[in-house]
Amino acid sequence: MRAGIVTPGPCYELQHSVWDACLCIGLPALSKWDSFIATLLVLLNIATQMGFVAVVQMHMLEDVLKPDQLNQLLRFRADVAHDVKYADLGGGRSLARRVCSQDDSLQLANAQTGLVTDLYNYSTIGPVLALLAIGCWLMTTLREMFDIISFIGAVQTYPVGETTQLSTEVGEEDAVEKAATISEISHSRKDMLFALVIVPRFVVAAVLMVTGTRYLANTLSLSDLILNAVALAFIFDLDELIESAFMPRLARFLLDKLSTLPISQPRIPGLGHVNAGLLDRARNFIKLALLLVGLLLSWYLLLQPLQSTTQLALNILCSGRQDFIYAVNAATGIIEAVPTFSEEAPLTFSTEQRSVLELAKLDLYHMEGLYPEAMSMGQIRDFDDTPVLQKIQQVLLLERSDVAAAADNLPCTDCLC
Numbered sequence: 001m002r003a004g005i006v007t008p009g010p011c012y013e014l015q016h017s018v019w020d021a022c023l024c025i026g027l028p029a030l031s032k033w034d035s036f037i038a039t040l041l042v043l044l045n046i047a048t049q050m051g052f053v054a055v056v057q058m059h060m061l062e063d064v065l066k067p068d069q070l071n072q073l074l075r076f077r078a079d080v081a082h083d084v085k086y087a088d089l090g091g092g093r094s095l096a097r098r099v100c101s102q103d104d105s106l107q108l109a110n111a112q113t114g115l116v117t118d119l120y121n122y123s124t125i126g127p128v129l130a131l132l133a134i135g136c137w138l139m140t141t142l143r144e145m146f147d148i149i150s151f152i153g154a155v156q157t158y159p160v161g162e163t164t165q166l167s168t169e170v171g172e173e174d175a176v177e178k179a180a181t182i183s184e185i186s187h188s189r190k191d192m193l194f195a196l197v198i199v200p201r202f203v204v205a206a207v208l209m210v211t212g213t214r215y216l217a218n219t220l221s222l223s224d225l226i227l228n229a230v231a232l233a234f235i236f237d238l239d240e241l242i243e244s245a246f247m248p249r250l251a252r253f254l255l256d257k258l259s260t261l262p263i264s265q266p267r268i269p270g271l272g273h274v275n276a277g278l279l280d281r282a283r284n285f286i287k288l289a290l291l292l293v294g295l296l297l298s299w300y301l302l303l304q305p306l307q308s309t310t311q312l313a314l315n316i317l318c319s320g321r322q323d324f325i326y327a328v329n330a331a332t333g334i335i336e337a338v339p340t341f342s343e344e345a346p347l348t349f350s351t352e353q354r355s356v357l358e359l360a361k362l363d364l365y366h367m368e369g370l371y372p373e374a375m376s377m378g379q380i381r382d383f384d385d386t387p388v389l390q391k392i393q394q395v396l397l398l399e400r401s402d403v404a405a406a407a408d409n410l411p412c413t414d415c416l417c
Contacts, residue, residue, distance in 0.1 A: 010279060011260040012147070012154040017239040018045040019151075021247055022197045023182075024254045026189065027164060034248040039196075041246055045239050046200045052235045053207050056215055064220045065309045073316045076112060081317075082337075084325045092341040094325050100318035112317065118220045119314040126222060126310070127303045131295060133216050133229040138294045140233055141209035142287050148202050154261035155193055158185040180257035208235060213294070217302035220310065 014020045018041050025035045025042075080086055081096035086108065088098060098106055099113050102120075106113055161184035212232045219225045243252070326337040 010150075010153075010263040012150040012263055013260050014255050014258055015240065016243050016247075016252060016255055018042050018243045018247070019197050019201055019239050020255060021243055021251050022193060023258065024251045025192070027254065029254060030248070030250055034250055037246070037248055038251055041242055042196050045242050046196075046204075048238055048242075049204045049208075049235055050200075052238075053204065053211060056211050057207075061211070061214055061218060063309075064218050064306070065313050070309075070313060070316065073112070073115075073313055076109075077316055080109070081322075082325050084327045087325045087340065094323060094340045096318070096322040097340065097342065100322055116314070116317055118222075119310050119317075121222050122220055122310050123307075123314060126220070126225075127299075127307050129222060130217055130219065130225060130303055131299060133225055134213055134298045135291065135295055137212050137216060137229060137232060138209065138291050140236060141205055141212070142290055144205045144236060145202070145209075146283065146287065148198060148205065150263060151261075152198055153263040155185065155190060155198075157262055157264040158182060160185065160187055160190070162186060164189050180254065182258065182261070205236075208232070209294075213298055214302065217298055217306065220306075 014023070018038075021038055022042055024030055025038045027035075030038070077096065081099065082094050086095040087093065088095075093103075095109060099109050100116055102113055102117055163184075164186050165183040215232065216225065216228055219228050323340045323342050324337050325340055326335050328335055
């Protein structure tokens with residue numbers, strides 16, 4: 001039932017979309033110009049939706065963490081993350097610790113820090129949220145595909161004639177209060193509907209189902225995951241957007257008057273026609289079964305491999321020992337390493353940092369919860385004399401030394417020293 005019009009039995013409910021407006025192309029009630037505009041809009045819709053699908057297919061389905069990227073992360077951990085040149089010498093922390101603790105004061109390795117944030121977030125709830133987004137997307141695509149099947153059934157229901165016949169002429173004065181119905185459809189119109197509606201609409205829906213699922217499963221950022229799901233649904237809404245913006249008024253009026261198209265009930269030999277209620281329940285069961293199959297395939301084929309890859313990337317960046325830095329002794333070629341503070345270490349400042357803060361004359365008393373009111377620059381603890389920072393300074397000097405300077409600092413093992 002729609003707008004007071006009742007269609008007994010199963011039916012296809014016409015929507016204000018470019019796809020359904022194809023049914024009106026070439027009808028006597030429409031002028032040739034209106035039919036031409038409607039045909040152009042159908043072609044525009046096909047090109048636009050196919051274009052979006054092609055862009056997603058070609059540019060947005062690359063693995064989010066490819067083997068090359070994992071190798072680069074491993075090189076970052078080996079070459080940069082523990083190098084004394086990139087350590088926080090004032091706070092006594094390695095770059096690895098600062099990246100994994102997502103330090104906002106970092107001036108470098110921001111890409112790795114952002115990746116760590118995404119990896120931490122995804123490892124907690126990412127696969128579940130991705131599965132929910134994929135489930136919503138599969139329901140959207142399944143609804144579209146079953147609408148296509150219903151449209152095919154409706155088109156096949158009508159008898160074939162030389163011309164397409166409407167039972168009510170739209171130009172009559174009393175036609176405003178009546179519903180227009182189609183009594184028969186011509187061969188050429190059926191061929192046109194298959195060529196311009198059924199085939200491209202089914203191709204778009206099928207490709208979007210697969211492409212969209214892969215796209216959502218390959219999204220690492222949780223915020224991007226939600227935005228991508230909405231963006232994919234927008235592609236399906238393009239036909240309604242184009243129809244509402246450009247479709248001739250009379251074609252829209254005809255869609256309202258046609259309202260619904262009856263669908264013939266399938267007939268089983270020896271049993272007669274299938275009950276409409278039983279048919280609806282069977283369709284819903286098939287939809288649910290296909291949804292569950294799609295979710296299972298998405299979980300085992302797409303989400304679990306990504307979850308394993310994200311855990312591997314997180315292990316490369318943040319597992320093991322983070323709290324040490326190293327330098328290479330130029331004289332011996334030996335790597336010399338010292339421990340650094342962990343993220344649980346108290347707030348520390350070097351002598352240089354204390355001097356800068358004292359010159360800046362910061363007002364810290366209005367930042368409740370961050371610094372106690374009794375805190376002053378003179379009370380900030382100076383860690384320059386602690387053994388850890390002394391060792392860090394020694395490693396830094398070693399890294400900056402040439403061979404001769406490094407050799408002078410080597411311990412003497414000669415008895416004549």
